[in-house]
Amino acid sequence: MKLIVKNVSMKFGDVQALNEVNLDLEDGVYGLIGPNGSGKSTLINCITTLIKQTSGTITFNEKEVNQKYTEYQNSIGLMPQNIDGFDDFTGIRFLYYIATLKGLLKEDATTQINRLVKRVNLENVIHRKIKTYSGGMKQRLLFIQALLSNPKIIILDEPTAGLDPFERINLRNYISEISDGRIVIIATHVMQDIESIANSIILIRDGKVVKNGKPEELIQSIKPYVHEKMINESDLPEYRNKYKISSVSKLREGMFIRYLKEEATKQTQAIPSLEEVYLYYLT
Numbered sequence: 297m298k299l300i301v302k303n304v305s306m307k308f309g310d311v312q313a314l315n316e317v318n319l320d321l322e323d324g325v326y327g328l329i330g331p332n333g334s335g336k337s338t339l340i341n342c343i344t345t346l347i348k349q350t351s352g353t354i355t356f357n358e359k360e361v362n363q364k365y366t367e368y369q370n371s372i373g374l375m376p377q378n379i380d381g382f383d384d385f386t387g388i389r390f391l392y393y394i395a396t397l398k399g400l401l402k403e404d405a406t407t408q409i410n411r412l413v414k415r416v417n418l419e420n421v422i423h424r425k426i427k428t429y430s431g432g433m434k435q436r437l438l439f440i441q442a443l444l445s446n447p448k449i450i451i452l453d454e455p456t457a458g459l460d461p462f463e464r465i466n467l468r469n470y471i472s473e474i475s476d477g478r479i480v481i482i483a484t485h486v487m488q489d490i491e492s493i494a495n496s497i498i499l500i501r502d503g504k505v506v507k508n509g510k511p512e513e514l515i516q517s518i519k520p521y522v523h524e525k526m527i528n529e530s531d532l533p534e535y536r537n538k539y540k541i542s543s544v545s546k547l548r549e550g551m552f553i554r555y556l557k558e559e560a561t562k563q564t565q566a567i568p569s570l571e572e573v574y575l576y577y578l579t
């Protein structure tokens with residue numbers, strides 16, 4: 297299975313939302329990371345053929361994708377950011393509605409819905425109206441509707457937005473479980489969401505892919521630039537001026553800081569985190 301994005305650009309009037317994006321996606325979990333407005337949703341919308349890019353091509357198994365390529369359309373499961381317009385539906389009615397849109401027969405739909413509802417522990421609330429759901433319940437419902445009809449490409453747009461740490465961990469585990477033999481793309485600006493599950497991270501900024509690789513490779517790539525040091529509190533403003541500061545802890549002896557600095561200085565070098573990868577490439 298191969299999904300290839302080649303030289304894709306998208307313009308909305310004067311706004312260059314995507315600028316010559318190139319990606320080669322095979323089975324695995326991809327974190328699509330970028331700040332607000334960096335082009336994540338636009339890229340997802342092009343991949344799902346909701347919008348057509350201004351230039352460039354997207355191919356799935358060597359065939360260009362569009363709304364008439366139904367085999368491709370049926371291969372996509374999308375978890376959108378929110379669930380508008382369905383407040384008065386019960387969870388179960390919503391799932392049958394989506395199953396029908398996906399062309400599932402009643403019997404298949406029932407089997408899949410029952411299995412998925414059970415898996416994410418929604419049985420107790422599935423006959424309640426969606427407007428009575430908590431954020432975590434809504435996210436779980438959105439997650440499992442994306443899995444109906446067993447799609448090969450799963451796209452999750454900010455899947456953990458608004459979730460508490462417990463629900464976040466749960467959702468991350470579900471994603472990990474369903475990832476075998478699929479292309480899973482998780483768009484987010486929260487590094488923690490993809491930290492333990494992404495095989496590959498795509499960093500996007502101002503519509504451009506600025507870096508793309510395995511988490512270990514990205515960490516390795518900034519190794520010379522991450523430093524830690526004890527400083528006097530009075531020197532902190534100077535450090536803030538000169539460097540990107542990734543953390544500050546006040547200790548009895550002074551301020552312990554981690555910061556990014558272009559030159560490599562062996563004495564203060566520290567092991568980078570993925571958040572520092574974000575800070576380095578995307579801010």
Ligand SMILES: Nc1ncnc2c1ncn2[C@@H]1O[C@H](COP(=O)(O)OP(=O)(O)OP(=O)(O)O)[C@@H](O)[C@H]1O
Nearest residue numbers: 308311312313330331332333334335336337338339
């Ligand atoms: N329909 C549209 N019309 C005009 N400009 C748009 C449209 N959709 C997106 N944009 C612009 O394109 C750029 C990329 O937006 P996009 O929504 O893809 O970013 P994002 O990374 O998904 O952001 P967020 O994290 O806030 O969801 C932004 O400057 C945005 O204002």
